[in-house]
Structure formats: C-alpha cells, structure tokens
Amino acid sequence: xxQLSIRKNKKSKNQSGSRLTKTQIFIxxxxxxxxxxxxxxxxxxxxxxxxxxxLMAFQDYxxxxxxxxxxxxxxxxxxxxxxxxxxxxxxxxxxILAFYDIIFFFPAPIIVALLLNEVRMQLFKRTxxxxxxxxxxxxxxxxxxxxxxxxxTSGGAVNAVVEYFTGEKISFLSSPDWFxxxxxxxxxxxxxxxxxxxxxxxxASVSAEQYEAAIIDGAGxxxxxxxVTLPALRSTIVILLILRLGNFLDQGFQxxxxxxxxxxxxxxxxxDTYVYFVGITQGAFSYSTAVGLFKAVVGIILxxxxxxxxxxxxxxxLF
Amino acid sequence: MHKMxxxxxxRVFDVFNHILLIVMGLVTLVPFLYVIAGSFATEAEIAxxxxxxxxxxxxxxxxxxxFSTTTFIRSIGISIFVxxxxxxxxxxxxxxMAYPLSRHNLLGRGxxxxxxxxxxxFNGGMIPTYMVVRNLGLIDSLWALxxxxxxxxxxxxxxxxxxxxxxxxxxxxxxxxGCSDMGVFWKIVIPLSKPVIxxxxxxxxxxxxxxxxxxxxxxxxxxxxPVQLLLQQLMMVANVDxxxxxxxxxxxxxxxxxxxxxxxxxxPILVFYPFLQKHFAKGILLGSVKG
Numbered sequence: 001x002x003q004l005s006i007r008k009n010k011k012s013k014n015q016s017g018s019r020l021t022k023t024q025i026f027i028x029x030x031x032x033x034x035x036x037x038x039x040x041x042x043x044x045x046x047x048x049x050x051x052x053x054x055l056m057a058f059q060d061y062x063x064x065x066x067x068x069x070x071x072x073x074x075x076x077x078x079x080x081x082x083x084x085x086x087x088x089x090x091x092x093x094x095x096i097l098a099f100y101d102i103i104f105f106f107p108a109p110i111i112v113a114l115l116l117n118e119v120r121m122q123l124f125k126r127t128x129x130x131x132x133x134x135x136x137x138x139x140x141x142x143x144x145x146x147x148x149x150x151x152x153t154s155g156g157a158v159n160a161v162v163e164y165f166t167g168e169k170i171s172f173l174s175s176p177d178w179f180x181x182x183x184x185x186x187x188x189x190x191x192x193x194x195x196x197x198x199x200x201x202x203x204a205s206v207s208a209e210q211y212e213a214a215i216i217d218g219a220g221x222x223x224x225x226x227x228v229t230l231p232a233l234r235s236t237i238v239i240l241l242i243l244r245l246g247n248f249l250d251q252g253f254q255x256x257x258x259x260x261x262x263x264x265x266x267x268x269x270x271x272d273t274y275v276y277f278v279g280i281t282q283g284a285f286s287y288s289t290a291v292g293l294f295k296a297v298v299g300i301i302l303x304x305x306x307x308x309x310x311x312x313x314x315x316x317x318l319f
Numbered sequence: 320m321h322k323m324x325x326x327x328x329x330r331v332f333d334v335f336n337h338i339l340l341i342v343m344g345l346v347t348l349v350p351f352l353y354v355i356a357g358s359f360a361t362e363a364e365i366a367x368x369x370x371x372x373x374x375x376x377x378x379x380x381x382x383x384x385x386f387s388t389t390t391f392i393r394s395i396g397i398s399i400f401v402x403x404x405x406x407x408x409x410x411x412x413x414x415x416m417a418y419p420l421s422r423h424n425l426l427g428r429g430x431x432x433x434x435x436x437x438x439x440x441f442n443g444g445m446i447p448t449y450m451v452v453r454n455l456g457l458i459d460s461l462w463a464l465x466x467x468x469x470x471x472x473x474x475x476x477x478x479x480x481x482x483x484x485x486x487x488x489x490x491x492x493x494x495x496x497g498c499s500d501m502g503v504f505w506k507i508v509i510p511l512s513k514p515v516i517x518x519x520x521x522x523x524x525x526x527x528x529x530x531x532x533x534x535x536x537x538x539x540x541x542x543x544x545p546v547q548l549l550l551q552q553l554m555m556v557a558n559v560d561x562x563x564x565x566x567x568x569x570x571x572x573x574x575x576x577x578x579x580x581x582x583x584x585x586x587p588i589l590v591f592y593p594f595l596q597k598h599f600a601k602g603i604l605l606g607s608v609k610g
Contacts, residue, residue, distance in 0.1 A: 022426060025424075025426055026426065029419075029422075029425060029426070029500065030500075031499050031500035031501040031504075032418070032419035032422060032425055032500050033419065034501070035415040035416070035418055035419050035500075035501070035504060036415070036416060036419045036420075036431070038411070038412050038415055038416070039412050039413075039415060039416025039470060039475075040416070040431070042412055042416075042466075042469050042470050043434065043435065043438065043470070045451065045455075046448065046451065046466065046467045046468075046469075047438040047442060047443070048434075048438075049443075049447075049451050050442065050443025050444065050447035050448040050450075050451050051441070051442065051443040051447070052443075052447075053443050053446075053447030053448075053450055053451060054443050054444065054447055056446070056447060056450070112340075112343070115336050115339060115340060116340065118332070118333075118336055119336065119337070119340065124337070124340075127344070128340045128341070128343065128344045130596065131343075131344040131347050131348055132343055132344060132347050133596055134347060134348075134351070134589075134592065135347060136599075137525055137529075137588045137592065137595055137599075138529070138585060138588060139528075139529030139530075139531060139547050139584070140529075140531065141529075141531045141547045141548075141550050141551045141554075141584070142529075142550075142581060142584060142585055144551070144554065144555070145550060145551075145554045145577070145581050146350050146351075146354060146581065148554050148555070149353075149354065149357070149577075149578065149581075150350060150353075155365065155366055155369055155574075156369065157353065157369045157370035159369070160369030160370065189346070189347070193343075193347065197600050197603055198603060220326065220328070220329075221326070221328070221329050221332060222332075246440075253532060254531060254532050257535075258551065258555065261555075272445070275444070275445050275446060276445060276536075279445065279446040279449070280445075280446075280449065280536065285446055285450070288445075288446050289444065289446045289447060292444030292445055292446055292447075293444060295444075296441055296442065296444055299440070299441075300440055300441055303440055
C-alpha cells in the first residue's frame with residue numbers, strides 16, 4: 001500500500017516535472033502544430049479510419065444495421081474465400097501477370113538505358129528520350145483507348161497487318177489467350193521510356209576514368225558495358241526489384257479493369273478488380289474487405305521479405 | 320568521347336543501336352499521330368483505311384460535334400475544376416504538413432512520420448475507404464475526387480527532405496526579428512521552395528487530370544463525370560447520352576468522335592509536356608535519395 005502510493009507519488013512528480021517543459025515546448029511550437037492539423041486530419045480520416053474499418057472483414061456488415069450493430073463472424077469470410085475456386089483463379093492470374101511483368105517488363109528500361117548511354121550524339125539521345133517519355137504521362141484510359149483503336153477486329157491497324165499476313169483476324173481484345181501479352185505489352189509501351197530515367201541518372205555517375213582504365217586493359221565495347229556500366233546499376237536494380245516484388249500483388253487496377261470484359265474475365269480477374277466487382281458492384285462489403293485484407297497482408301510480407309533478402313545479399317535495402 | 324567507334328564491330332553496333340532507338344521512338348509516336356489524324360478524318364475514311372497519318376479529306380466534324388454537346392463540355396469543365404482545386408488542396412496540405420515534420424526538435428515528429436510511412440506499406444483497402452467516403456456523404460460529390468487522395472505520402476516525404484536541406488540562417492534571422500513559425504513558413508520557407516512547389520504542382524495536376532479510378536468508385540451520376548470516365552464509357556461501354564444533337568450534322572460521327580475525345584483529353588498533358596519532362600525527372604531523382 002505505502003509502496004504503491006510512494007511509487008505513485010514519484011511517478012506523478014516525474015510527470016509533472018517533464019510535463020512542464022513539454023508544455024513549454026508545445027506552446028513554443030504552437031504554430032507548427034497548427035500547420036500539422038489539416039495533414040493529420042487527412043491521414044486520420046482517409047488512411048487510419050479505413051484501417052479500423054478493416055474489422056468489417058470479420059463481420060457480416062449490413063449497411064442497414066451499420067458497423068456497430070452488424071454481427072461478428074470471425075474468420076468465416078476468409079474461410080469461404082480460401083475454399084472458393086475464385087481464390088485459386090485470382091492467385092494464379094495475379095502471380096502469372098506479376099511473373100511476366102518481372103521477366104518481360106523489368107529488364108526493358110535497363111536495356112534501353114544501356115542503349116541510350118552508348119549514343120554519343122546528344123541531340124539524337126535527347127530527341128529519343130523526349131519521345132519515349134510521353135506515354136508515361138498519359139492516363140490508362142487514354143492508353144486503353146488507343147489499344148482499342150489499334151487492336152479491334154473492325155478496322156484496327158494491327159489486325160489489318162495480321163490479316164494481310166495470315167488471312168484471318170485475331171480478337172486481341174476479347175481472347176483470353178491474348179489478355180496477358182496485351183497487358184504486358186501496354187506496360188512496356190507506356191513505362192519503358194520513363195523507366196530509363198533513374199538508370200540513366202545512375203549511369204551519369206560512372207566516372208570516365210573507369211572506362212579509360214577498361215580501354216587500356218583492352219576491354220571492347222561489350223565487355224565495358226558488362227564489367228563497368230552494368231555493375232554501376234546494380235544497387236538501383238536491386239532497389240527497384242524489391243519495390244516491384246513488394247507490389248507483386250498490386251497488378252494495376254486501372255489498367256486491368258479497363259481491358260477486362262466478359263470474354264476474358266477468366267484470366268483477367270486479379271485481387272483488386274475482384275474486390276471492386278464483388279464489393280462495389282455487388283455490395284458484398286464484408287467479403288470483399290476480407291479479400292482486400294488478405295492481399296494487403298501478403299503484400300506487407302512480400303515487401304519486408306524482399307527487403308530482408310536484399311540485406312542478406314549485402315545490398316542497402318529499403319528500410 | 321574515347322575511341323569507342325574505331326572497331327568495325329563497334330561501328331556495326333552504333334548503326335544497329337541508332338536504328339533500334341529510332342524504331343522505339345516511332346513505335347511511341349505513331350499511335351498518337353494516327354489518333355490525331357483519325358480525329359480529323361471522315362467516318363468513311365476511318366472505315367476504309369485501317370491506317371493513315373494524313374487524312375484524304377480533313378474535316379472538323381468530330382470536334383464541331385463534341386464541342387456542341389453539353390455532356391462533353393461539362394466533363395471537360397469538371398476535369399479542369401477538379402485538377403485546379405485538387406492541386407491547390409494537395410499542395411496546401413502537403414506543404415503545411417511537411418514543414419513541421421522537417422523540424423528535428425518537434426515533439427511527436429517521429430511518431431507522426433512512422434504513421435505516415437506505415438500508410439505506404441499498408442492501407443485499409445478499397446472497400447473500407449469507400450465506406451468512409453460514403454459515410455462522409457461524399458458520394459457523387461466532386462470532393463470525393465480530391466479529399467481521399469489529397470496527400471501523396473511519397474511526395475510529403477520528399478518535400479519534408481527538401482525543407483530539411485534549406486539553409487536555416489534566414490529562418491533564424493527572421494525569428495530573432497520576432498517572426499512566428501507561421502510567419503517564417505509563409506514569408507521565408509514558401510518563397511525559397513518555388514522549384515519544389517513547381518515540381519509537385521505538376522505531379523499533382525497530372526494525377527488529378529488523369530485520375531479515373533476515384534471517379535469510377537465515387538461518382539455514379541453521369542452529369543458529374545470527368546473526361547477520363549466519359550472517355551472510358553464512350554470507348555468501352557458506348558452508351559453515352561450526348562444530350563442535344565448538333566443541327567448541322569445529320570448523324571454524329573462515331574469513330575472520329577472517340578478519337579477527338581482522346582485528343583482533347585490528352586491535349587493538356589502535351590501542352591505542358593516540356594515542363595513535365597523537366598520537373599518529373601527532377602522529382603523522381605529527388606525521390607530516389609533516401610532520407
């Protein structure tokens with residue numbers, strides 16, 4: 001009893017001692033805190049309140065009953081999702097797209113940066129850069145629209161060429177077989193040019209002496225590219241690869257949504273579009289929240305896992 | 320530079336490399352040129368020629384038509400309004416939040432920064448965010464296109480780092496002269512930050528102009544569609560009611576109309592492209608500096 005009260009006394013004494021200075025600091029910095037208010041409100045309202053709303057995944061949320069009155073169902077939605085054939089379809093589609101993305105898209109900006117780096121005519125280099133950066137700034141709606149115009153079977157330019165050579169048309173836009181190549185093709189077309197920016201910046205930091213030393217050692221052009229230029233890009237490549245792996249499950253919602261139709265849905269649906277269709281258009285709020293939560297948790301594991309592996313390999317990592 | 324192109328193999332590589340890069344440039348450029356050409360072509364020409372860069376007969380029918388409809392003009396107006404208002408809101412929120420966080424001795428700075436960074440790896444997801452927006456009564460309000468995405472945490476961290484690297488002498492001098500933190504922020508820090516403000520004005524403006532996702536989620540009233548959503552409906556759903564007809568045309572051009580909408584929806588980006596290229600490259604490199 002006495003001990004407790006002593007400890008209590010001590011504690012309150014300590015607190016009041018430090019509180020005084022903290023209050024003083026707080027008063028001194030009052031305008032800084034005023035400046036912080038709008039931003040904190042934003043994060044509280046649109047980032048942290050939804051995180052708390054994730055609890056809906058463990059409820060049978062009904063819009064009529066509201067969050068407080070809805071029944072709690074534990075892991076029922078997750079169980080249903082994992083037993084649902086949709087789960088494997090989504091996982092498969094997402095992983096295949098992510099895998100293609102890493103294999104076909106990821107190296108593209110590195111290769112183009114290496115090619116651009118070999119160009120000595122500055123005007124030529126800058127003209128090409130100016131051209132290939134443009135699509136990055138276009139919305140996915142614009143990219144999808146241009147794809148529709150070129151790939152359609154009714155008068156599209158690509159199909160005119162295909163028909164000329166093979167005698168028949170290919171329904172790129174609705175065929176499940178062509179969905180993945182189309183998506184990866186769009187990403188390559190839109191983002192390869194822009195992706196070179198960061199690699200070219202890394203290449204600019206390679207000193208001319210390293211090249212000169214390599215030349216003196218008798219290294220030809222390709223050996224210089226392999227032994228001097230590429231190693232200079234290593235840490236940039238690793239960091240970007242981690243980021244890419246961390247977003248493995250975030251196959252761009254906008255792009256996929258825009259290219260999805262009833263004919264290619266079997267290969268097109270990924271976690272995000274599924275959440276949209278089931279949650280927003282069909283109103284299964286709790287179930288779709290559970291699907292979204294599953295994806296977000298796997299995402300966290302992926303990004304921290306990739307970072308861990310990178311650090312083990314002696315790279316700087318992200319965090 | 321060096322004696323790289325001396326060897327025959329090197330020369331072959333050079334030729335090959337230049338050709339490859341020219342092809343890449345063309346593959347990027349040509350689709351846009353076709354869309355522009357098609358928007359000035361007649362329906363008959365689009366139907367009969369799968370590809371051309373200069374239309375045989377140049378007509379302004381498609382543009383005359385879309386600019387005579389209230390639907391299109393309204394959606395352009397909405398996009399411009401959301402872009403301008405959204406950019407202002409985003410910049411204000413980002414700058415005002417970044418400045419206090421750039422001060423090392425601010426109490427609670429570490430906690431707030433960690434909470435911000437955490438939102439970059441984890442978020443509530445689409446449905447819980449939708450529920451918050453709905454409960455705030457923002458469905459079918461243009462604010463729904465702005466408020467839920469007002470601060471980009473990456474940009475916030477970059478701006479914070481920029482503020483940290485500003486020379487502190489001016490701020491200290493102003494404080495000695497009796498200027499409050501608020502005064503220092505508006506009168507000293509903001510004027511010193513013009514380049515970073517220019518960069519992020521463009522970042523946010525491009526985002527708002529191009530955004531289609533938030534409109535899809537939160538705007539169901541077709542009278543409030545921004546141009547990106549209108550274009551998507553036009554291309555992929557094709558049941559857009561354009562309102563009153565143009566009396567000059569017997570029937571609306573179908574294909575060239577779509578292409579004309581693509582051109583108009585892209586135009587602001589192309590007009591500002593020289594600035595975008597410069598500032599975005601700067602921004603992405605700022606972002607790649609850790610800290």
